[in-house]
Amino acid sequence: MNIKKYIKIYSLxxxxxxxxxxxxxxxxxxxxxxxxxSLVGSIFLLTIFFQNTDNIGGWNFExxxxxQGIYTILNGxxxxxxxxxxxxxxxxxxEGTLDFVLIKPIDSQFFISLKKIAxxxxxxxxxxxxxxxxxxxxxxxxINLGFLFLCLTxxxxxxxxxxxxxxxxxxxxxxxxxxxxxxxxxxxxxxxxRFPLSSFSFSLRIFFSIFIPIAFxxxxxxxxxxxxxxxxxxxxxxxxxxxxxxxxxxxxxxxxKYYTSASS
Amino acid sequence: xxxxxxxxxxxxxxFDISSKEPGVKGTLKHFFxxxxxxxxxxxxxxxxxxxxxIVGFLGANGAGKTTILKxxxxxxxxxxxxxSVADYLPYKRRPNFLKKITLIMGQKQQLIWDLPPIESxxxxxxxxxxxxxxxxxxxxxxxxxxxxxxELYIPVRKLSLGQRMKSELLAALIHKPNILFLDEPTLGLDxxxxxxxxxxxxxxxxxxxxxxxxxxxxxxxxTSLCKRVICIHEGCITYDGKxxxxxxxxxxVKDILIICKTDKDAKELSNSGFIxxxxxxxxxxxxxxxxxIKSTLKKILNKFDIEDLYINEPPVDEIIGNILIKKKL
Numbered sequence: 001m002n003i004k005k006y007i008k009i010y011s012l013x014x015x016x017x018x019x020x021x022x023x024x025x026x027x028x029x030x031x032x033x034x035x036x037x038s039l040v041g042s043i044f045l046l047t048i049f050f051q052n053t054d055n056i057g058g059w060n061f062e063x064x065x066x067x068q069g070i071y072t073i074l075n076g077x078x079x080x081x082x083x084x085x086x087x088x089x090x091x092x093x094x095e096g097t098l099d100f101v102l103i104k105p106i107d108s109q110f111f112i113s114l115k116k117i118a119x120x121x122x123x124x125x126x127x128x129x130x131x132x133x134x135x136x137x138x139x140x141x142x143i144n145l146g147f148l149f150l151c152l153t154x155x156x157x158x159x160x161x162x163x164x165x166x167x168x169x170x171x172x173x174x175x176x177x178x179x180x181x182x183x184x185x186x187x188x189x190x191x192x193x194r195f196p197l198s199s200f201s202f203s204l205r206i207f208f209s210i211f212i213p214i215a216f217x218x219x220x221x222x223x224x225x226x227x228x229x230x231x232x233x234x235x236x237x238x239x240x241x242x243x244x245x246x247x248x249x250x251x252x253x254x255x256x257k258y259y260t261s262a263s264s
Numbered sequence: 265x266x267x268x269x270x271x272x273x274x275x276x277x278x279f280d281i282s283s284k285e286p287g288v289k290g291t292l293k294h295f296f297x298x299x300x301x302x303x304x305x306x307x308x309x310x311x312x313x314x315x316x317x318i319v320g321f322l323g324a325n326g327a328g329k330t331t332i333l334k335x336x337x338x339x340x341x342x343x344x345x346x347x348s349v350a351d352y353l354p355y356k357r358r359p360n361f362l363k364k365i366t367l368i369m370g371q372k373q374q375l376i377w378d379l380p381p382i383e384s385x386x387x388x389x390x391x392x393x394x395x396x397x398x399x400x401x402x403x404x405x406x407x408x409x410x411x412x413x414x415e416l417y418i419p420v421r422k423l424s425l426g427q428r429m430k431s432e433l434l435a436a437l438i439h440k441p442n443i444l445f446l447d448e449p450t451l452g453l454d455x456x457x458x459x460x461x462x463x464x465x466x467x468x469x470x471x472x473x474x475x476x477x478x479x480x481x482x483x484x485x486x487t488s489l490c491k492r493v494i495c496i497h498e499g500c501i502t503y504d505g506k507x508x509x510x511x512x513x514x515x516x517v518k519d520i521l522i523i524c525k526t527d528k529d530a531k532e533l534s535n536s537g538f539i540x541x542x543x544x545x546x547x548x549x550x551x552x553x554x555x556x557i558k559s560t561l562k563k564i565l566n567k568f569d570i571e572d573l574y575i576n577e578p579p580v581d582e583i584i585g586n587i588l589i590k591k592k593l
Contacts, residue, residue: 005390005393008390009387009390009391012386012387012390013387016376016379016383016384016387019378019379019383020376020377020378020379023378023379023419024378095372096369096372097372097373097374099334099337099339099367099369099372100367100372100374102338102339102357103337103338103339103357103362103365103366103367104362104388104391104392105359105360105362105363105391105392105393106391257341258341259339259340260279260340261334261339261340
């Protein structure tokens, strides 16, 4: 893979997406306001929970705020990249416009996963990081290079798991043509990621760790952040992320053999 | 044959297609127990195309033309058979193969809807490893040829269908492909836009010696661009050869427009046992076999008072329309 070429193409994707969004100023402003209101709503919900109890699943309010920060960043990434691109896969396949992607000398997974961005999601990512910086001060966390490296690694792995899951579901469109609902269910499950994994019952913990590792993708980076993560948890997340990504990629190329395109 | 850029041998393609009975019962049955049948849409097809040739694929809707084009582009995996396009196996979609081909679909678009076409051209240039300076030169040349210099800077959503199609063509040709697959490129365009597009394709073919495979329901596209046609009926090739030869073979009839001097003659003529194609007052069009022209004309001129007379070939659309529904030609 020619990295230089892909960086150049990605910079053009960024430019064309932002330029397209700027064509509709009002829509962009509304998106920004929605992002802020959504965060205010989430924190309000968290304060209601903590009004009656000191901790949820062993996490106090200040620690739970870290999960909220990680969730906000992931939600921002979902809104910026996954939502505009991965929901389009269904449209590409139904309408046959995937043809234009497949006849280009470029990695098709790269193209359909990163072609568009929704800039309003940037705000959520920034707010998420601001919340994490606030958490550093209220939780009195010492920052060092090792801490930063582990935080970013686990966060990156969480993004990879979430992306791969979404991409896997979208790929099944090649056979089932319409899988909007499945990706919507995945989005709904993402809301569960706002609460620590330990706040769920044992069976739900197993379900959300193994079958749909949503809670797991916010809990482990948050545990790293507040310094309570186990090494095995971090290694497990890295392995799961690697496996999910490889499977999503292999599955995509396998599925393309069954692509029939749409009739003219 | 070495100069064959496309070689197809015993190509077949099957699709699993589910059918549904009407009504609530049918819908429930379709939901719970879907019956799928494997349908062979392309059956043992063989053909070769030489470099620089323009070949028209003719067939009714659902005959398999677009499926063949998409297999040749590498978009659809064939079920059986051998094929080679520019010495590559299309379905492997090697980057060097993809740089040699292009696909233009009249009913689908790849340009970024909210931005001027020039932005999509630069994006395509980057994807095809074309330097910005070279891309600028190619855009200038192609936009001159297509006469869309001004439209390059207007958002795609504001362009007319004709301007959009020209822009689509430019986006698809920026990498100078050797093989063009065109699936109904003039669909929905007005007569002038259709003519301009055909003119452009003729010039492009002449200048670059590019091979063009074309499907179209507008017969003018086929007759003005393609010397050779491949007729497809229910997934089988029913004819592969020169268009002229086909028209001569398939249409052994001529139309004669007869303008009678009086209504009485016109009435008598229309009741004389000829095959009447059209009739309006004193003008009657009859269809006769080519080998009976002399005797028929003699009979008409002797019997009726004729003001004028024209002998025509039946319209190409009509002949080709008949070709599309014939199993054997």
